[in-house]
Amino acid sequence: MPSHDMTALADASAAASTVGSEWWRSAVIYQIYPRSFADASGDGIGDLPGVTTHLDDLKQLGVDAIWLSPFMTSPQKDAGYDVADYCDVDPLFGTLGDFDDMLEAAHARGIRVIVDLVPNHSSDQHVWFQEALAAAPGSAERARYMFRDGKGENGELPPNNWESVFGGDAWTRVTEADGTPGQWYLHLFDTSQPDFDWSNEVVRAEFRRILRFWLDRGTDGFRVDVAHGLVKEAGLPDYTPDPESGSMGGDEADVPYWGQPGVHEVYRDWHGVLAEYDGDRALCAEAWLPTIEKTALWVRPDEMHQAFNFEYLETAWDAAKLRAVITESLRAYPAVGAPSTWVLSNHDVVRHASRLALTAENPQGFGIGPNSPGTPIADVGLRRARAATSVMLALPGSAYLYQGEELGLPEVIDISDDARQDPTWFRTKGERYGRDGCRVPLPWDATGPAYGFSPDGASWLPQPAEWATFARDVQVDDPASTLSLYRALLAERRARDLGVSALEWVDGLGDDVIAFHNGNVTVIANLGETPIAIPAGTVIVTSERLTGDTLPVDTTVWLERH
Numbered sequence: 001m002p003s004h005d006m007t008a009l010a011d012a013s014a015a016a017s018t019v020g021s022e023w024w025r026s027a028v029i030y031q032i033y034p035r036s037f038a039d040a041s042g043d044g045i046g047d048l049p050g051v052t053t054h055l056d057d058l059k060q061l062g063v064d065a066i067w068l069s070p071f072m073t074s075p076q077k078d079a080g081y082d083v084a085d086y087c088d089v090d091p092l093f094g095t096l097g098d099f100d101d102m103l104e105a106a107h108a109r110g111i112r113v114i115v116d117l118v119p120n121h122s123s124d125q126h127v128w129f130q131e132a133l134a135a136a137p138g139s140a141e142r143a144r145y146m147f148r149d150g151k152g153e154n155g156e157l158p159p160n161n162w163e164s165v166f167g168g169d170a171w172t173r174v175t176e177a178d179g180t181p182g183q184w185y186l187h188l189f190d191t192s193q194p195d196f197d198w199s200n201e202v203v204r205a206e207f208r209r210i211l212r213f214w215l216d217r218g219t220d221g222f223r224v225d226v227a228h229g230l231v232k233e234a235g236l237p238d239y240t241p242d243p244e245s246g247s248m249g250g251d252e253a254d255v256p257y258w259g260q261p262g263v264h265e266v267y268r269d270w271h272g273v274l275a276e277y278d279g280d281r282a283l284c285a286e287a288w289l290p291t292i293e294k295t296a297l298w299v300r301p302d303e304m305h306q307a308f309n310f311e312y313l314e315t316a317w318d319a320a321k322l323r324a325v326i327t328e329s330l331r332a333y334p335a336v337g338a339p340s341t342w343v344l345s346n347h348d349v350v351r352h353a354s355r356l357a358l359t360a361e362n363p364q365g366f367g368i369g370p371n372s373p374g375t376p377i378a379d380v381g382l383r384r385a386r387a388a389t390s391v392m393l394a395l396p397g398s399a400y401l402y403q404g405e406e407l408g409l410p411e412v413i414d415i416s417d418d419a420r421q422d423p424t425w426f427r428t429k430g431e432r433y434g435r436d437g438c439r440v441p442l443p444w445d446a447t448g449p450a451y452g453f454s455p456d457g458a459s460w461l462p463q464p465a466e467w468a469t470f471a472r473d474v475q476v477d478d479p480a481s482t483l484s485l486y487r488a489l490l491a492e493r494r495a496r497d498l499g500v501s502a503l504e505w506v507d508g509l510g511d512d513v514i515a516f517h518n519g520n521v522t523v524i525a526n527l528g529e530t531p532i533a534i535p536a537g538t539v540i541v542t543s544e545r546l547t548g549d550t551l552p553v554d555t556t557v558w559l560e561r562h
């Protein structure tokens, strides 16, 4: 194992380690989706050496940590969220040595590294699942997954009516070793992603081992995939989801596979494992639950440290609704001793530079494509995205950015059917476009091969021609670019300690306005349809150029507080 140069990290968090000052309470964490970030090997799929190459760019951007979506050994049926070996790197992304090099280089720059852990399910190529298929019903090998006998005279019907999040049945029938049709196994996602049985202590012990494997290498924390799904209600009762609800079922209460109380025991156990290590290692829950109040249960003092604030992500561009969700977040998370987090984009949702300009007839839940109604107007979306991020980065707590949003990238809508890769697209037979539109490889260089993504010009999803105008190299020296805006926001947020300060609402500027003080900054965002007068004052940063003393529509300004 390499010895890490931890000096930069120690400097970055000199005050940490006392309760309340841990780095994750206020960190800005940048999500890297490795296959679309930067490709060093030239095969058209991003990799870990590609990440290492661009760490200086991330340092210059001003983020505190990176979270990498899965790069472990995987047949890539769900872009790596189907893990076949939790303790190795898939050759597509490099080697364990490449991971160690990347982590060391990140730490040397004061950037922490969070790894994505997928505990709800493995790949069907995982050695445990292969052993389960070869073993008999009732065996210890089968007991690590959710195998059940089917219903009907000959077991020909699935054990219950659950549907996969990606569409279709959540059960698949296996053929037994003697060639006869056999038991069924549960997969809340793709057929290739069998769910573990978390009531089995063997599964729990294995994940403690996996946590320690990455913690021993110096990993600063874990983003925990489908953290609300591990434990299923006893008896596996039938359940029919509301077809209008989000694909992760987050809008509904009492789902027999989401948010079961028993899941909290697992995270109390993991909290103890992380606490054995120095450096304030952290767990962040991907848990889609119906209310902020419920999500806060995941971050009680002896459980996880953070949970994604998806309620914030899902809030429309509406001042009253945003004020309400911010108020509730700053009440509910601190009430259990945790920071609120903030997030606007990730690899599962429509990029916010497009989503914020969607119309009511075009819900964002299942992705957008060429035949979706109400194509978002690009200029409106980008303008709102810049204003929305300028609000988010002024809020106390920890914020998540998704790669490419600092370039103002929109969702790519025009991907041809034959280029699509998301299992959602295939499992719903094209009814839902899925998530490919937010996963298109990044443009680094307007004139380079694959816009600087890959040395030979290859790209696993096609990049649109407009990528040239969004490329990092055309933005980096342009003070009006989205990249320059993000850099200014992050620098001021850090310099003014906004992540750890307290928010105070400012009233009287109108219903369509969000206005608050945080530390020595006054933030005003105009979400209405006409410009508003703003108080005289020194402008720190503004999401659009200001002319005169009014704030245009869809614009946010940070002023020196008086």
Ligand code: GLC
Binding pocket: 078, 081, 082, 118, 189, 225, 226, 286, 347, 348
């Ligand atoms: C999470 C991931 C998503 C993945 C799913 C199944 O929601 O963010 O990308 O498809 O879990 O692992």
